[in-house]
């Protein structure tokens with residue numbers, strides 16, 4: 001097809017999607033949240049973004065706009081700019097770790113001069129202005145007057161919700177109780193970015209005793225990431241990671257799909273590698289007839305106990321919440337589970353280790369035990385169907401040409417996670433075929449799949465013992 005006609009098709013996709021958004025917001029009497037205003041998750045206009053028509057329009061706009069831009073840009077500049085995009089990540093880390101977002105929240109809509117921000121942060125004023133300008137150029141912050149910056153929609157999601165004096169007086173707790181977005185951004189821009197810089201070196205070393213993951217090269221350690229985070233000197237990145245898991249990976253769709261209400265009273269839901277325990281807590285709050293068993297490594301279990309005590313003490317007092325330090329590569333101690341829950345676990349491990357984790361659960365399972373997995377299911381980037389499309393709930397729509405079948409950058413987070421898992425842990429985000437293979441090898445039959453109905457990236461996979 002002639003490129004001009006493709007260009008027009010892409011522009012029409014955007015135009016139709018904008019019509020859909022305007023119509024839906026118009027009918028609701030609400031206004032689409034502005035990019036110039038801070039994000040407010042309690043605003044009812046925000047909830048409307050999850051509407052099916054709007055979600056679909058949003059995906060189309062993101063995919064078509066990126067494709068249009070890639071089509072018309074100078075490819076030499078496009079490639080070189082992409083090679084420098086790590087600087088966006090570094091600048092975001094500076095803004096988040098120096099609490100610039102909170103300083104700007106306190107400054108209000110008129111914003112603050114980069115020199116004043118730099119003085120509070122005790123850093124160079126000129127570099128601060130250049131960092132904020134690069135981010136503002138990518139729609140994170142706005143430059144409201146020369147050298148004067150204010151928060152906007154994208155910068156404000158990094159707000160940790162505390163005053164700058166509270167953040168400065170207690171730096172060890174600066175992320176505690178925050179939404180998790182800043183924690184995930186700092187984790188990714190620190191451990192993630194430094195590790196990813198060694199992706200090539202890690203993948204081109206000869207496999208064998210000396211082969212290392214990118215993380216191990218970057219941090220000059222032989223410890224796997226989770227063991228490294230157990231060391232006392234790495235307490236801050238470990239705590240930051242626990243907070244990151246709560247907000248950046250919203251868990252509410254764990255309550256959809258699998259029917260938790262049908263589990264028997266007192267049935268044990270074992271949250272294997274449950275981290276802070278927020279997922280089992282969400283399930284137990286909605287279905288208080290269930291008993292939650294939180295399993296993780298020592299440090300995470302400490303945090304999990306504290307989190308439960310603060311947010312759902314009633315369940316603890318009734319003896320319906322248990323905490324176990326358990327290595328999921330060891331034999332599973334719970335032999336009467338109603339459900340083994342594995343959320344965000346399998347993607348941390350290559351197939352061979354994923355199979356070990358799954359086999360240990362399989363050995364402890366009763367015929368009635370179900371395995372509920374919460375993970376991203378990587379969409380294929382091709383239009384040809386796969387052998388797993390026949391599993392109930394599995395198939396997903398593909399975007400119409402000329403868009404890429406997976407909506408391109410609109411689903412980029414799954415592919416970014418995939419390679420983050422590779423660089424940090426040797427892990428992988430799996431396609432549905434990939435899940436079916438590791439499950440079958442460990443003695444589990446994939447019986448149903450539930451994709452998120454509210455636009456969240458994680459899907460649910462339910463398996464039964466073979």
Ligand SMILES: C[S@@+](CC[C@H](N)C(=O)[O-])C[C@H]1O[C@@H](n2cnc3c(N)ncnc32)[C@H](O)[C@@H]1O
Nearest residue numbers: 226245273274275296297300326327328343344
């Ligand atoms: C990506 S987090 C997921 C946490 C939680 N399931 C969630 O969805 O938020 C992975 C978890 O696996 C835990 N983990 C890593 N290695 C482990 C092991 N060998 N045994 C038990 N837990 C482990 C980590 O401590 C971390 O809490």
